[in-house]
Amino acid sequence: xxxxxxxxxxxxxxxxxxxxxxxxxxxxxxxxxxxxxxxxxxxxxxxxxxxxxxxxxxxxxxxxxxxxxxxxxxxxxxxxxxxxxxxxxxxxxxxxxxxxxxxxxxxxxxxxxxxxxxxxxxxxxxxxxxxxxxxxx
Amino acid sequence: xxxxxxxxxxxxxxxxxxxxxxxxxxxxxxxxxxxxxxxxxxxxxxxxxxxxxxxxxxxxxxxxxxxxxxxxxxxxxxxxxxxxxxxxxxxxxxxxxxxxxxxxxxxxxxxxxxxxxxxxxxxxxxxxxxxxxxxxxxxxxxxxxxxxxxxxxxxxxxxxxxxxxxxxxxxxxxxxxxxxxxxxxxxxxxxxxxxxxxxxxxxxxxxxxxxxxxxxxxxxxxxxxxxxxxxxxxxxxxxxxxxxxxxxxxxxxxxxxxxxxxxxxxxxxxxxxxxxxxxxxxxxxxxxxxxxxxxxxxxxxxxxxxxxxxxxxxxxxxxxxxxxxxxxxxxxxxxxxxxxxxxxxxxxxxxxxxxxxxxxxxxxxxxxxxxxxxxxxxxxxxxxxxxxxxxxxxxxxxxxxxxxxxxxxxxxxxxxxxxxxxxxxxxxxxxxxxxxxxxxxxxxxxxxxxxxxxxxxxxxxxxxxxxxxxxxxxxxxxxx
Numbered sequence: 001x002x003x004x005x006x007x008x009x010x011x012x013x014x015x016x017x018x019x020x021x022x023x024x025x026x027x028x029x030x031x032x033x034x035x036x037x038x039x040x041x042x043x044x045x046x047x048x049x050x051x052x053x054x055x056x057x058x059x060x061x062x063x064x065x066x067x068x069x070x071x072x073x074x075x076x077x078x079x080x081x082x083x084x085x086x087x088x089x090x091x092x093x094x095x096x097x098x099x100x101x102x103x104x105x106x107x108x109x110x111x112x113x114x115x116x117x118x119x120x121x122x123x124x125x126x127x128x129x130x131x132x133x134x135x136x137x
Numbered sequence: 138x139x140x141x142x143x144x145x146x147x148x149x150x151x152x153x154x155x156x157x158x159x160x161x162x163x164x165x166x167x168x169x170x171x172x173x174x175x176x177x178x179x180x181x182x183x184x185x186x187x188x189x190x191x192x193x194x195x196x197x198x199x200x201x202x203x204x205x206x207x208x209x210x211x212x213x214x215x216x217x218x219x220x221x222x223x224x225x226x227x228x229x230x231x232x233x234x235x236x237x238x239x240x241x242x243x244x245x246x247x248x249x250x251x252x253x254x255x256x257x258x259x260x261x262x263x264x265x266x267x268x269x270x271x272x273x274x275x276x277x278x279x280x281x282x283x284x285x286x287x288x289x290x291x292x293x294x295x296x297x298x299x300x301x302x303x304x305x306x307x308x309x310x311x312x313x314x315x316x317x318x319x320x321x322x323x324x325x326x327x328x329x330x331x332x333x334x335x336x337x338x339x340x341x342x343x344x345x346x347x348x349x350x351x352x353x354x355x356x357x358x359x360x361x362x363x364x365x366x367x368x369x370x371x372x373x374x375x376x377x378x379x380x381x382x383x384x385x386x387x388x389x390x391x392x393x394x395x396x397x398x399x400x401x402x403x404x405x406x407x408x409x410x411x412x413x414x415x416x417x418x419x420x421x422x423x424x425x426x427x428x429x430x431x432x433x434x435x436x437x438x439x440x441x442x443x444x445x446x447x448x449x450x451x452x453x454x455x456x457x458x459x460x461x462x463x464x465x466x467x468x469x470x471x472x473x474x475x476x477x478x479x480x481x482x483x484x485x486x487x488x489x490x491x492x493x494x495x496x497x498x499x500x501x502x503x504x505x506x507x508x509x510x511x512x513x514x515x516x517x518x519x520x521x522x523x524x525x526x527x528x529x530x531x532x533x534x535x536x537x538x539x540x541x542x543x544x545x546x547x548x549x550x551x552x553x554x555x556x557x558x559x560x561x562x563x564x565x566x567x568x569x570x571x572x573x574x575x576x577x578x579x580x581x582x583x584x585x586x587x588x589x590x591x592x593x594x595x596x597x598x599x600x601x602x603x604x605x606x607x608x609x610x611x612x613x614x615x616x617x
Contacts, residue, residue: 008547010179011206058392061403069384076269076377077327109577111269111338113380114232117387117403118208134208136232136380137339137548 001130004032013110014134022060022090025129026067026097030082033068036135037075037108042083048100050086056094060122063095064133068115070099076111079104112137140182142166142173148202148600149533152186159190159401163197166204167534167600169592175545176204176211184211187401191216193223195475195482199534201489202596203513203543203588207231209404212488212544215537218410220470220481225415226407227390229485231466232383234422235429236374237308238463238490238512238540240523241437242360244456245367245448247347247612253447254345254613258572260443261343265436266335267617268574273334275435282330287315289427290462293434303434305501307462308491309469311430313423320417321424322385329378329428334435338575340582341373341617343440344514346521346609356507356525356606360460368609369457370514370521371436373617374466379425386418410483419468426467433462460523461510465490465540471499473535484535492526492538492603500526509536511603515590516542517571517582517616518564521609522594529601538603539594542587555580564614573616582616 003024004017015032019025034041053070057063074080080101088096114136123130142150148167154160164185166173176182181204188210189198195217204213209228218224250257266273275297277285284292290311294301304310336343346368351357362368375382390406393414400406408415441457448455468485475482484491493500493509500509508525515521519542530536546554560579564571573579597603 008549009206010544010547011208011212013548062388062391065388073324107269113377114384116208116232117391117406119402119404121403136208 004028004035006032006036009134012134012137014132016130016132018128018130020128022092023087025060025131026064026090026095027085029064029068029133030071030085033071034081036110036112038081039109042081045084045100048083048102050098051101053099054096058093060092061117061120063093064131065115065117065120067095068133072112072115074099074101075104075108110137140177140186146600148596154189157186160186161192162189162194164189165197166200167202167596167602168204169596172202172204172588172592172596176200179206181206181211184209185214187405188214188216190401191224191405191407193218195219195480196535199537201537201539202593203488203539203541205543205545207487209402210487213539214487215485215489215534217473217482217484217535220410220483223410223483224407225410225418225468225483226405226485227383227386227418228404228406229487230383230422230468231487232380233374233466234379234383234425235464236466237429237433238465238514239371239433239437240460240510240512241369241457242362242460243367243369243458244454245450247365247367249448250345250367251612254570256447257345257443258570258613258615260447261440261615262572262574264439264443265343267615268338268578272331275334277330277333282326282333283318285333285431286318286424286427288312290430290434293431297435298438299434303459305503306459307430308464311434311462313426315420315423315427317417317420320420321382325378325381325385328381329376332376332378333428333432334439335376336436336617337373337376338578338617342517343436343615344370344611345613346370346611348607349520349610350608352605352607359504359507360510360523360606361458362460362523362607369440370512370609371433372514373432373436375425375429376432378428382421382425386421389414422468426464429464430462461512463490463512471535473531482535486537488540489537490540491536492530493536494526494528494531511538513539513590513594514541516584516587517614518567518569518584518611519590520611522590522605523607523609524594524597524603525606527601527604530603534602539597542590542593544586545588546586548581551583551586552577552580554585555583569611570613571616572614578616
């Protein structure tokens with residue numbers, strides 16, 4: 001599996017992603033979601049503003065769902081795309097970061113309405129963490 | 138995973154609870170052999186089995202003939218729990234709370250509409266916000282939005298336009314009790330307020346149809362359907378408001394569940410109906426349901442105004458009237474016969490519609506003799522059906538029926554297939570005009586992405602859970 005990839009089922013769409021540590025995991029989740037939303041990731045962060053994101057949850061699944069929900073909120077309510085994350089601290093149950101955002105030149109390609117917990121379980125094996133998230137489209 | 142379902146009656150398949158140690162109840166699927174195989178292939182059967190593992194389930198975990206893969210519950214899933222001492226689960230309702238269908242009948246002859254169809258299509262696309270998070274034309278302030286949540290369709294009729302008589306043709310009179318604004322998050326308010334009066338995207342649509350075939354003339358007369366007259370179908374729900382409520386309460390229930398019930402799917406998280414979280418969710422669900430009914434009421438009024446302006450037939454000659462409005466993602470308190478006694482249950486229907494039989498007190502008086510209308514839209518370009526509820530359905534499925542054709546291809550597969558032909562042109566050749574702001578969205582919704590609606594309806598009828606009344610052929614489709 002690549003660092004991140006998208007998939008679709010007869011129900012909806014999702015992303016699979018992996019990382020050697022939590023920073024890489026959350027970053028690849030963002031990249032996968034950006035591909036669904038915009039078709040590709042931005043190359044740099046020039047012109048981005050920083051928006052704080054701080055979440056303490058009960059585990060990585062909880063952090064992922066809330067983090068990606070915040071990315072969606074930026075895309076649809078603020079009309080901004082999250083180009084990258086500037087990490088403060090990232091761990092199993094927490095993420096303290098700045099989201100680097102830039103106004104969307106074009107609206108997202110699809111309307112993702114929610115991030116679901118459907119079959120969401122972080123799998124840790126061989127020094128890598130993997131997960132798959134399904135979105136309600 | 139192989140599951141040995143047994144066909145216990147035409148179109149009715151059962152998996153005994155002893156097939157899986159974790160099952161508390163049987164799983165039953167209403168399907169043809171082909172539909173059942175599709176459900177085994179796409180793993181939606183496993184979702185029916187997962188629901189059968191939940192505590193306190195009354196009867197069986199059920200799936201309707203349009204079964205397909207969802208998250209948590211399958212689409213087409215029905216599950217009932219005791220109102221007293223049972224559980225409620227947001228995954229058994231879905232994110233788009235009170236996504237549903239409204240059908241309008243009219244006195245407009247099809248030939249008169251066809252000549253103006255293109256103009257009507259453009260006018261609807263211009264007037265009604267569709268697609269990605271559009272802003273509504275109705276700029277509601279905070280107080281007005283709150284009143285919509287309290288009053289549902291009633292509030293729209295009181296303060297915008299519409300006939301009070303319409304309320305009789307809406308499930309639950311277009312309003313469920315809601316009096317606790319505090320159970321709704323600021324984010325839900327933020328997402329919802331700008332979207333009242335919008336269609337949305339994905340598989341939401343407005344469709345103008347011809348009443349093509351009448352199967353049950355007395356019932357069709359009662360419903361106000363006349364052959365070769367125009368009908369209008371509206372499919373939409375509670376938009377971002379309902380989605381945010383569902384997300385918020387799945388999160389809340391998850392936190393509460395951390396003590397450790399092992400769920401086969403985290404999306405099946407639940408709470409006791411009597412708990413604070415359960416009661417709050419049910420209140421929030423009612424608010425979202427009221428939003429959706431208000432939404433469909435506003436769209437009806439917009440469409441009526443467009444018809445009047447473009448067709449120039451005058452209000453009397455248009456004869457636009459509401460046949461029925463039904464929810465297909467909802468949980469409702471209902472009385473059903475269980476083991477010879479009347480029990481109050483919380484019936485979850487996710488991608489399934491209510492279908493009360495003749496004589497049921499909750500069927501509008503004008504329809505009580507024939508039963509509740511059941512609206513089953515087909516995929517884009519294919520026919521839709523009007524059916525009616527039956528006594529057999531009351532016995533077998535807590536008065537539930539199918540809600541649509543049921544997806545069988547992923548969006549990715551549909552887009553790939555759609556690349557091989559011009560969808561708009563193909564449908565135009567079949568007499569269907571399609572309007573959409575999103576060509577991507579159109580590709581995702583090609584007819585081949587869905588099961589054959591005729592097969593779904595055939596099983597629905599063969600199993601006895603609903604009876605056919607009329608078939609509607611599309612003339613004009615506006616996709617969200």
